[in-house]
Every structure is written in C-alpha cells, then in structure tokens.
Amino acid sequence: MKKLLLLCCSLLLVAGCGKPAATLPTVIGSGSVEIPVYKITAPAAGKILGLILEPNERIGQDQPLFAIEQPELDAAVEDAATEAARAEAELTNLESGSGEQAIAAANYSLQSAESSYQTASQNYQKMASLYAQNAIARIKVEQAQAALDAAKANLEAAQAHQTRLTAKASPEAIEQQKQVALQAQQHYQQLLQKQQANEAQSPCTGIVTEKLLSSGDTADQGQHILTIRATEQCQVKLKMQPQQAAALKPGQAVTAEAAALKKSFPGTVTAVANGTVTITLEDKLEELQAATEVSISLKNDASR
Numbered sequence: 001m002k003k004l005l006l007l008c009c010s011l012l013l014v015a016g017c018g019k020p021a022a023t024l025p026t027v028i029g030s031g032s033v034e035i036p037v038y039k040i041t042a043p044a045a046g047k048i049l050g051l052i053l054e055p056n057e058r059i060g061q062d063q064p065l066f067a068i069e070q071p072e073l074d075a076a077v078e079d080a081a082t083e084a085a086r087a088e089a090e091l092t093n094l095e096s097g098s099g100e101q102a103i104a105a106a107n108y109s110l111q112s113a114e115s116s117y118q119t120a121s122q123n124y125q126k127m128a129s130l131y132a133q134n135a136i137a138r139i140k141v142e143q144a145q146a147a148l149d150a151a152k153a154n155l156e157a158a159q160a161h162q163t164r165l166t167a168k169a170s171p172e173a174i175e176q177q178k179q180v181a182l183q184a185q186q187h188y189q190q191l192l193q194k195q196q197a198n199e200a201q202s203p204c205t206g207i208v209t210e211k212l213l214s215s216g217d218t219a220d221q222g223q224h225i226l227t228i229r230a231t232e233q234c235q236v237k238l239k240m241q242p243q244q245a246a247a248l249k250p251g252q253a254v255t256a257e258a259a260a261l262k263k264s265f266p267g268t269v270t271a272v273a274n275g276t277v278t279i280t281l282e283d284k285l286e287e288l289q290a291a292t293e294v295s296i297s298l299k300n301d302a303s304r
Contacts, residue, residue: 037228086153
C-alpha cells in the first residue's frame with residue numbers, strides 16, 4: 001500500500017512539472033507622466049500672417065497656425081507658376097500642329113481657357129476676401145493666386161495659338177520645348193516648397209497655452225511664437241542600465257499602472273537611447289495628469 005501511495009504521489013508530481021509555469025508581467029521601471037509641450041517658432045524671419053488662435057483654444061494636429069511673409073519669395077513663386085504654365089501651353093501648341101482638326105481644337109481650347117480664367121478669378125477674389133477676414137489659412141490664397149496666374153498664362157497662350165496654326169513644329173523643336181516645360185515646372189515646385197516651409201502647422205492635437213506674438217508682428221527666424229500642450233498623448237521616461245535598456249525595442253507593448261488611480265493604461269516603447277526608455281501612453285489619457293507616478297511592465301518573452 002505504501003508503494004502504491006508513493007507511486008501516485010510521484011505521478012502527480014511529474015504531471016505538475018509538465019505544465020508550463022504561469023508568466024506574470026515584468027516590471028521594468030517607474031516614472032512620472034509627462035505631457036508633451038511644443039514651442040512653435042518662426043520658420044523664417046518676416047511678418048506673421050494668419051495667426052488667429054488665442055490661449056486656451058483647441059487645435060488639431062497638422063492644422064495651419066500661421067505663415068511668415070517673404071515678399072521676394074512670394075513674387076518669385078508667382079512668376080515661376082506663370083512661366084511653367086506658359087511653357088506647358090507652348091508645348092501643347094507645338095504638338096497640336098495645323099489643319100481643320102487643329103483649328104477646331106484650338107477654338108475649343110480657347111473657350112475652355114476663357115472659362116477657366118473666369119472661374120480662377122472668381123475663386124481668387126473669394127479666397128482673398130476670406131483671408132482678409134482671417135477665415136482661412138494663407139496657403140489657400142496662395143494656391144488660388146497660383147491657379148489664377150496659370151489660367152491667365154494658359155489663356156494668353158491659347159489666344160496666341162490662333163496665329164501659329166499654319167506650320168507644324170519639327171520633332172526637334174517639340175523635344176526642346178518639352179525640356180523647357182520640365183525645367184520650368186521643376187523650378188516652380190522648388191520655390192513652392194520653400195514658400196510652404198514658411199507656414200507653421202500644429203505638431204499635435206492640443207491646447208494653445210501661450211501666445212507671444214500676433215498677426216502683423218515681425219518675427220526673427222526661430223523666435224518663439226506659440227506654446228501648445230498636447231491633449232491626446234503623454235510619455236513616461238525610464239532611466240535604466242544601458243544593457244537593460246538595449247533589451248527593449250521600439251514597438252513593444254507595455255502597461256502603465258497608476259496606483260493612485262487604481263487603473264492601468266496601455267502604451268508602447270517608442271524610443272530607446274543612452275539608457276533612457278521612452279514610453280508613449282495611448283488610451284484614456286484624460287484621466288492622467290502630469291507628474292502622476294506609474295509603474296511600467298511588459299510580458300516576458302515566454303508569454304508571447
């Protein structure tokens with residue numbers, strides 16, 4: 001009987017050892033919640049345009065904040081847009097040739113160009129009026145102006161085309177004009193990118209907490225204009241031994257336990273650098289306040 005009892009106990013012990021051990025979250029550290037605050041600076045020196053925000057106003061991510069006026073660059077963009085449109089219209093003219101079909105096409109193009117110019121003119125007047133009321137961002141007016149300039153150039157080219165239908169351009173002339181049109185478009189795009197870089201956008205969804213300058217003021221490049229506090233993101237930074245930190249990778253899922261709230265919040269490792277691990281929390285953030293202490297844990301590899 002004793003041998004039988006010993007055998008049963010042994011079997012139970014072996015069966016217990018065969019089950020995988022339960023894995024528990026591993027605490028990797030603790031820290032204070034940080035609410036990101038962004039200082040918005042002037043991307044270039046010049047007059048501030050379109051800044052209609054006030055402290056305590058909410059703003060969405062990527063929403064335009066203001067633009068910096070640079071008259072020489074703005075004029076260069078307008079000239080480049082006109083030249084690109086003219087070069088493209090000239091290429092179309094060269095490729096169309098002469099004959100009845102070409103004449104009919106030219107008449108249609110002229111009517112279309114006239115209609116497009118009228119539409120572009122009306123749209124520009126509307127955008128300019130809205131911008132004067134601070135109802136839209138400056139880039140909307142710039143886009144309307146560029147469209148109007150292009151429509152005007154296209155109309156002029158269509159009118160001139162009426163006199164050039166008796167001769168067809170050579171293949172060499174057409175190829176040369178293609179290169180001219182391509183270079184003109186590239187030049188316009190380069191200048192447009194520089195102009196768009198002068199418009200500041202919000203880096204996050206948040207609240208304006210500070211406004212140091214107003215629309216119409218002149219700013220130096222890099223001068224602090226606004227401060228925005230994020231409302232849909234927060235971070236926790238952990239100081240760890242470099243070897244321990246190196247074992248963590250961006251993208252790993254973690255859990256932040258807030259003992260004071262008796263709640264947990266999901267998060268992700270977003271950066272690991274020089275022994276500092278940055279955790280970004282992603283949900284229920286309205287319940288967290290800056291400086292709230294949380295402990296960070298993640299699952300053992302064996303539990304994945």
